[in-house]
Each structure stands twice: as structure tokens, then as C-alpha cells.
Amino acid sequence: MLTLHRNVGLFGGYAVKQPHTWFLLYTERNEVILVGSTVMHYALARFVAEVHAAVAATGKVPVELIETTTPRPNIPADLALPAFKAAKALNVPAPQLAAELAAAIEPSGLIGAVSAAGPFLNFSLRPDAIAAAVISEISSSGEAYGHHADGAGKTIVVDYSAPNIAKRMHVGHIRSTIIGQTLVNIFRALGYTVVGDNHLGDWGKQFGVVLAAIEREGKPGGTGEAALAELEAQYARYSAAAKEDAALDEHAREWSLRLEQGDAQARDLWQWSIDLTMSVNQRNYDRLNVHIDHAYGESFYEAMLPGVIEEALNKGVAYRDEGGAVVVENLDNLPNFLLQRSDGGTLYMTRDVATVLFRLNAFNPSQIVYVIGEPQTLHMRQLFALMRAMGHAESVGLMHIPFGTVFDAAGQPLSTRRGNMIYLESLIDEAIQRARAVVEQKNVGLPEEEKAAVAEAVGVGAVVYNDLYQDPKRNITLDWERMLATEGNSATYLQYSYARCRSILRRAEEEASGGGQNAGAADLSRLVHPSEQRLIKHLARLPEAVREAAARYAPFVIADWCYTTAREFGVFFEQCPVLKAETTDLRAARLALVAGTAQALQNGLALLGIRAPERM
């Protein structure tokens, strides 16, 4: 059954709920974004809904013209209604309409001051009401604060990381891995079923070289990354030699063929190199808090490839040219591309088509999200166009989330050939090592084990944050100074802010258990100091930040929120004593605010895959 607030009913803009447990929420574009049942509506969304209802109740503005916006930070209001459009439709001056509305609306619920500022109608939150609402929301939701049920019943496949087998992961993979995992975390927070798939580069022409090189030089000895590095070196030596010696090139081709035909020796060596690579990669994944559900890899799709080519030919989206190659041309004005080489071999594109088909069949996703570098934008557009042309994209959104290239301090792209490549394992090692030096200096008293844990959290956090704090499609420079900064907009600053919160809460607990006076009852309505209010209002924005981050496939929205949280907490910390607050009930209220800040910040950091130590 569906119950709506009787004074409001259904209308464009935000419909309202109040104490009811069922409601509809419309966006300003008239899309139903939430049909609530037991899902609690976050405070800020309630506030917006209340404002729309209040404006509608005046009868002065047609509901379809009620539009609100979040004002810029320098405007002393929490929600604004620019009256331009409505005033034009009603043929009255905008300032006059704003003034009339201001006079007709009384504070109630979460709505505090209402005032006209020229053509804008500004609304402020009622300080005591918002404080109580937000803090109790965080407290009751805990780790789920900021999460939604928007994606319930829907599945998203995220394709990320995609290391090459028989090679070490390098900084080029780190962006896909970290951005991809964060998107997975964000989609899960929105209630989607998320399937992460590591599309391993374990097939193709170059794998014949790997096998031929192993045959020539023998399996690399040693273990872990050293063995993998040696395998990589063998590959490089063989490739170089094959350029001079056509017989070696031909021999590699033979190995490639043996592998494809299921030759036992080829398969064994192939599997061995996969196992070696994945065991080395796993250490990096563990340290980065990355957990990928599947790793089907390109080889998995081998059996589907003839069918893909046949289907494309049958559907008339591709043709076989004189040389025998299967060509797709004239698709959405994109450049031509191939599904099969003239020698009969398949291509990256062929396997990508098969991969989409498999995922549609296996997971029935509403979206497939590819976290792949910007240089592959054209390839992705071609793939998506082809899937549409073949009639396979009707029920699924195919999204490419491109990310920029990593450059070194001299402005050169990192590459193995240039010799300036940085491997993921050593990058993380060095970050932790540098963090360790700071920990030694700042945390003299910590037990050895905790020092190590803090150094790892800080070092890894810095590496992760370096990839998440800005728009992924920008090119980035690997700058140790910037990456390992412990001040300003940095992972360390966020972690430090969390640790300060925990420190206060820990002391409060110690005092309580040490026979100190009982804390007073928390009267949250007393949290009306400007810095308390700013912090509270910001904490209230996490739920919408999560939605925005998902809608824009933009982890930096969460990073931004975390950073602002830390900043607002810093100001509060300076201006409002907690443990030595003037009264016990204010002290209790501030402790509740600190606890809420810690919880919300921890939730935000968790989305980014950044650990938050209790002490550091």
C-alpha cells in the first residue's frame, strides 16, 4: 500500500513524506528516484521536500515551476529558490515574487529562516533540528550511513585492473585497479549487486613469445616478484632476438598455436605463469584493499569467438574482405576495425564482444562499466557501437570510464622501453617505507606492531588517494612530494582527523570507566555554534555525495567530501572544547557529534579503500 502525505499528494518537484513510512520522491526532472518503504529518508532530502511542500502550499507558484538549488558557500542559506523562471511565467518581477513567498512561509520542521535576497528565496535549516536529525541518523545507521537502496535488484559489472599475465603490474595498472575498486564500493553502497571482473591479459599473439622464451631459457627460478621480473626479462630478450631471427618469430607463433589447440605442455606452462602472476599480484591487491570477484581473462572467451564472427557476418554489420579479414565499417561514422585478421587470428575486439555476450548472459546487468585508460576511448566506442548494431545493447548501459596517463616528474610517460617504469609493488613498498619514517618520528610510544600497521595504512592511503582526489580523466604526474604529503588535501590529513576524533572518544570512555562523573544526557539541540553547524550540515551531505559520485562515476566526489569533513572538524576542534565543554549535557552532545564525525568519515574513507587507524 502506498500512503502519501495528505496535504501534499503527488506533484512534480519533490513530493513529500513526513512521518509515513511510504513515500515517493521525485527529482526536479520528474523522475521517481525513490519509492520508499522501510528506507529512511536522509535529513537533507527531507529538508528539500519540506521546502517544496511549503512553497507549494502558498499557492503562489505552480508546482512545476518550483525549482531549488544549493546556494554557493558564501550565501548564508542552505537552499535557494531562484525565482526567475516562475516570475517570468507569472509576469511579476522576480524580487517581488521572492518577497511575497518569504512572507508567506513560516519556519517548521527542518525549515528555519526564510528570506528573500533580491530574486532569490533563501531557506536555512533550523539549527537545533538539523543537529538532532543528522547525528541520530548517523548513530542509527552506523556503517551504512550514506548508503542507499537505489540499486536494489539491479546488477552492475565492473571491468577493472586487467593486469597482463607474465608481467609485473606497474603504475599503468594502478589507476584502473584503484578507481575501479572505488566505483565497486560506491555502487555497492547504493544497493547494487556488483560483479567485479578482472579481465586478465592472458591470451593473444604475445603469449606465444612467453612460452617460447620459457622453453629457450627455462622456467625462472626463485619466487614472487623476482621470478616474475625474470619472466618479463626473458620475454624481452626473446622479442629482441626474434626481430633479428625470423625462425624465432616463427617458433613463437608455433607455441601460440599449440596453446590455442590445447597442447598439454603449452597449457601447463601457461597455467604456471598465470598462477605465478596472480600470486604476486594478490599481495598488491591485499595491500590496496582490492577484492575482485572474478578473473575470467581473455582466454576464457576463446570458444565463443567463431560464433561472434559468424553472428557479425550474418547480421550484416561486418564483411570478409578480399584478403580474408573480417571488417566492420561505417559504424556511427567511426573508423573501420577488424574482428578477424586475414591469417584467421582473432583480436582484442573479438574477445571484447564475446565478453559482453558472456556477461549479459551470466549476470543480466543493467550496466557494464569499463575502467580503462583514455587512449582506448576509440576502441570502446567501436565496441559499444558494434554491440548496439548487433542488437545486444538494448537492456544494458555500456560505460567507459577513461583515465589519464601517468607521467614522470620530467613529463615523460612511464614506459618499460623508456626505462622509467615504476612497478606497483615497489611503489607501495617505498610509500610505506617513507610513511614509516614519519611514524617513527611522530609516534615514538606506539608498539612496534602498531607502528607497522600505521605506516602501511598511511603509505597505502597516500598511493590510493593520489589516484582518487581528482577527476580520473586527467593525466597525472607521479610526484612523490605531492603523493606523500601529510598536510592539506591528503590521505594522511584525513586519517589524522579520524584519529583525533577517536582520541577524544577514547579519553571520554577512560574517564567514564575510571569512575568519573556520568556524562549528562546528550542534548543535541544545543549544537548551534557556527562551527558545529557547519560540520553537521556537511556530515548531512554524505548521502548525496555517494549518489553524485555514482552518477558521475567520480570517486573524487567522495574524496572531496572526506577532505571537507576533515577541514570542518579541524575548525570545530579549535573552537569548541569537547571534554571540557561548559556543561555536561553540551559535552555529551559534542561527544555525539565527534562520534558521528568519526563514523561518517570512516564510511567515506572505506568507500575509497583507505584504512583509518585509531591512533597515528
Next chain:
RNA sequence: GACCCCGUAGCUCAGUGGAUUAGAGCGCUUCCCUGCGGAGGAAGAGGUCGCGCGUUCGAGUCGCGCCGGGGUCGCCA
């Protein structure tokens, strides 16, 4: 030649259905420890939003054209 991304303070970046006085961090100049963690807080200097037209009452934001940087364009992935 065509197409894609980027261009906002000295440096690194936010600013996304156009709308009230363009915001941070780093760096620079000052200031705040008898006070819950100084990996902190406050203040200041610093901006023709690459350039030019256009749309609009109103453009960093939308359109077109340039300039600069990065990238891609059928038998690699």
C-alpha cells in the same frame, strides 16, 4: 587530415541541468601551544577562468571558430 580529452591563482586541482561576491591545498608573508593530538587552526598577498565571436536580462559553465598540451585512427592489447 579526422576524431577524443585537457586548459581556472606561481604549482596541483574543485567549481555538472547558466543565476547571489569564482573556491581549496601546496608554496610565500604574518599570527595562535599553562587548552581534547601542531600530521592542527587563523589572517594576508596572489585570478584578463587559454583567445575571439555568439546565445541570454545574466556565461568559468551553453554554441561556433581559433591557439596550446596530451591521445587515438583495420590486421597489438
